Amino acid sequence: MKMRLNGLIKKEFIQIIRDPSSIAIAFLMPLVLLFIFGYGVSLDSEHIPLGLVIESPSADASNFASSFHASRYFETHHFSTTRAAKQAMMEGQISAIIVLKQDFSEELRRSGAPVQLLLNGVDENTARIISGYVDGAFQKWLERDADARGMALETPVRIEQRIWYNSELRSRNFLVPGLIAVIMTLIGALLTALVMAREWERGTMEALLVTPLSMNEVILGKLIPYFLLGMGGLALSVAMALWLFHVPLRGSLWLLFATSALFLIAALGMGLLISSVAKNQFVAGQIAIIGTFLPAFILSGFIFDINSMPGIVRLITHLIAARYYVSILQTLFLAGNEWSVILPNAGALILLAAIFLGLTWRKTKKRLE
Amino acid sequence: MWKRIYALMIKEFLALMKDKAGRLVLVGPPVIQILVFGYAATFDLKHVPYAVYSEDRGYLSRDLLAAFQGSSSFTLKAVLHDERRVAELVQSKKVLMVIRIGQNFSADLARGGTTAFQIIVDGRNSNTAMLVVNYAGTIVKAFNENLAQSHGRAMPVRIDTRAWFNPNLESRWFFIPGIVGLLTLLITMLVTSLSVAREREQGTFDQLLVTPMSPLEILIGKALPGFLIGIFEATVVVLAAVFWFKIPFLGSVLTLYLCILIFLLPAVGMGLMISSIAVTQQQGLLGAFFFMVPAIILSGFATPIRNMPEIVQDLTLINPMRYFLVMLRGVFLEGTPLHLLLPELWPLVAIGLVSLAIAGWLFRNRMY
Numbered sequence: 001m002k003m004r005l006n007g008l009i010k011k012e013f014i015q016i017i018r019d020p021s022s023i024a025i026a027f028l029m030p031l032v033l034l035f036i037f038g039y040g041v042s043l044d045s046e047h048i049p050l051g052l053v054i055e056s057p058s059a060d061a062s063n064f065a066s067s068f069h070a071s072r073y074f075e076t077h078h079f080s081t082t083r084a085a086k087q088a089m090m091e092g093q094i095s096a097i098i099v100l101k102q103d104f105s106e107e108l109r110r111s112g113a114p115v116q117l118l119l120n121g122v123d124e125n126t127a128r129i130i131s132g133y134v135d136g137a138f139q140k141w142l143e144r145d146a147d148a149r150g151m152a153l154e155t156p157v158r159i160e161q162r163i164w165y166n167s168e169l170r171s172r173n174f175l176v177p178g179l180i181a182v183i184m185t186l187i188g189a190l191l192t193a194l195v196m197a198r199e200w201e202r203g204t205m206e207a208l209l210v211t212p213l214s215m216n217e218v219i220l221g222k223l224i225p226y227f228l229l230g231m232g233g234l235a236l237s238v239a240m241a242l243w244l245f246h247v248p249l250r251g252s253l254w255l256l257f258a259t260s261a262l263f264l265i266a267a268l269g270m271g272l273l274i275s276s277v278a279k280n281q282f283v284a285g286q287i288a289i290i291g292t293f294l295p296a297f298i299l300s301g302f303i304f305d306i307n308s309m310p311g312i313v314r315l316i317t318h319l320i321a322a323r324y325y326v327s328i329l330q331t332l333f334l335a336g337n338e339w340s341v342i343l344p345n346a347g348a349l350i351l352l353a354a355i356f357l358g359l360t361w362r363k364t365k366k367r368l369e
Numbered sequence: 370m371w372k373r374i375y376a377l378m379i380k381e382f383l384a385l386m387k388d389k390a391g392r393l394v395l396v397g398p399p400v401i402q403i404l405v406f407g408y409a410a411t412f413d414l415k416h417v418p419y420a421v422y423s424e425d426r427g428y429l430s431r432d433l434l435a436a437f438q439g440s441s442s443f444t445l446k447a448v449l450h451d452e453r454r455v456a457e458l459v460q461s462k463k464v465l466m467v468i469r470i471g472q473n474f475s476a477d478l479a480r481g482g483t484t485a486f487q488i489i490v491d492g493r494n495s496n497t498a499m500l501v502v503n504y505a506g507t508i509v510k511a512f513n514e515n516l517a518q519s520h521g522r523a524m525p526v527r528i529d530t531r532a533w534f535n536p537n538l539e540s541r542w543f544f545i546p547g548i549v550g551l552l553t554l555l556i557t558m559l560v561t562s563l564s565v566a567r568e569r570e571q572g573t574f575d576q577l578l579v580t581p582m583s584p585l586e587i588l589i590g591k592a593l594p595g596f597l598i599g600i601f602e603a604t605v606v607v608l609a610a611v612f613w614f615k616i617p618f619l620g621s622v623l624t625l626y627l628c629i630l631i632f633l634l635p636a637v638g639m640g641l642m643i644s645s646i647a648v649t650q651q652q653g654l655l656g657a658f659f660f661m662v663p664a665i666i667l668s669g670f671a672t673p674i675r676n677m678p679e680i681v682q683d684l685t686l687i688n689p690m691r692y693f694l695v696m697l698r699g700v701f702l703e704g705t706p707l708h709l710l711l712p713e714l715w716p717l718v719a720i721g722l723v724s725l726a727i728a729g730w731l732f733r734n735r736m737y
Binding site: 037089134297316 | 412527531533540
C-alpha cells in the first residue's frame, strides 16, 4: 500500500510542478495578500476630515477649537458659514461638521448645547468614532476650563476601562491573525477544489479506478501533497505576522502549528468535497468562488462579532471552519495557551474535517455512472 | 455580425446552465448570501455576554446594573462572588466584558461625591472591544444625567449631535449596499473568469478562432452573458435590500441601473482578461481570487480607505469596487444625482475599456 500511495503522491507533485499555479496559491498568495492587507487594512481612524465653523469668534470658542488642531485623528478645515460647510459635506470632502454656536460662551454657563455636531451617517462606524472623540475632547476641555476658573467639574460616575490582551487597541493585532485564517481557507479550498474534478473531467479517474488503489489511498494521495504545500504557506504567513507586522505570539508555536494542521485538513477536505460533488472543474470552481472567501470573511468573527448576529445566522457560522480557527488564532497570538478556548474549537475542527472527508469518501465510489 | 454574436451567446448560456449544479450555483447562492450576510455584517452590538462582580450592596449600584440589563446590547451571563472567576470567564471567552463595582460605590455617590467603577473588556477583537467601551459609556452617560436630574444638580453641558442620511447610525444601512456590490462582483467573476480558460483547456477555443467570427465578436459574445446575468443578480439583491432589509432608497432607479451597468464593464472585463491569460481552469480560478480578494478588502467595504497608507490608497484607484461602493451608498442613502457621480463613473469606464481591450487582444495573441 505504501508503494502505491507513494506513486500517487509523486504523480501529484509532478502535476503541481508542471502547472505552477498550485505553488503560486500556496506561497505567492499568502505573501501578496498578507502584505497588502497587513498594511492596507486598519480600523484605527486617523486624519478624518472635519469641518469647523465658529459662528462668532470669542476667546472660549477659539480655545476649544484649538483642541482639534493638534489631534492626529482629525484634519480640520475652517469654514466661515455653516452653509459652506454643509455643501462640503454633501460633496464628500468632510465627514463631520462642528458648529460652535453664536452664543457659545453664554450657553456654556447655562447648561445648554453650545456645540452642534453634524455627522455624515452613511459610514456609521466612522460617525460613531467621531462622535465619541468629539464628546471626549469636549468633556476634557470643560474640565480644564472649570479647573482654570477654580471650580471642579463633577461627573458623578466614571468608567475605568481595562482592555485585556490588546491594551492599546491596535487593530492590526487582531486583523492579521484573522487574515491568516481567511488566507488559509482560500489556500486549502483552492488547492483541492479542482483536483478530483480534473481527474473526472479528463477521464483519468477511470484510469485510477482500474489500478489496485483503494479509495482511501486516492483521497490520501490527493490530501498529502497539498497538505504539505499548505503548511509551507502557513509557515510563511506566521513568519510575516511575527516579524513584519510585529503581532505578539503569546501562546506556543507548536500549538499554533498543530491547530493549523487541523484547520488545513478541514479546509482541504472541503475543497476535495466540492471537487468530488461537482465532477467538473467549471462548476467546482464556481462553488469555490461562492463558498470560500465571503463566508470566511463575513461569518468567521474576523471582523463582525458573532454574538451580535441573529440566532439562525449564528447557527450557520458553526458550519464555517474559519470561525473556530479565527478564535484559536486570536487567542494563541494575543492571550496565550488558553485551553478552555483551544480545546472546544480544535474539537470542532476535527469534527468538520471528519465530516468533509467522510462525505468525500462516500461520494467517490469506485464506480462509474 | 449580430447573428453570430447571438449564436455564441446562446452557446455560452447553454454552457452555464447545462447541468443542474451549474443552474443552482447561479440562482441559489446570491439570495441566500444577501440574507445571511445582510444579518451578519454589522457593527451594531447585540447580546454581548457580560458578567458582574459587585462588592457594593447599595441601591445606586443596583440602578446602574439595571441600566446595563435593560440594554439590548448586553446579555448578563453570570453574577460573580469570587474575584478569581473574573479572569477565568474572560480568558475562556464566555463573556466579553466584566463590570466590577467596588465597595464604596453607592456610599460615595449618595454623599454627593464622584466615584468610578471598572469594566474589563476582552481585547482580542479590538474593534468589538472599542464598541463595547463606547456602548458602556453611553449607558453611564444616561445614568449620570438621570442622577443629576433626580438630585437637582446642574445638568451638564452637552453636544447636540445629528447624523445626516442615517439618523440612528444603523450599521446595516452602511453594509447592505456594500454587500450588493460584493455579490454583483462575485457573480460576474463566476460567469466570466473561467469561461475562456475552460475552452482553452478543452481545446474548443481554437475552433472558435477559426470560425468567421472576429475577436471583437467573440469578445461581445463572451461579455454579454456576464452583463445579463450580472444585471439580473444585482436586481435580485437590490430588491432584497430594499424590501427585506428596508434600506432607504433615495436615489433614482435609473441612476442605479446606469451605475450597475457601468460597473459591469470593468467587472466583466477583468473576468475575461483573467480568463484569457489562464491556460487551465485552475489558473483562471487562482486569477479570479487574486483579483477579487484584494478588490473587496481594499474597497472600503468594512475598513475605510482613508485609514490605508498612501501607497495602498493610490493602488485602490484602479480598483473598480472602490468606485462602485461609493456610488451604491450614495444612490441608496443620500439620493446622489447622476452628475455628482461622474468622478466615480469615468474611472470605471476607463478600467472597463482597457481590460476588455486586453482580453480581446489576448484571444488571438495567446496561443498554446
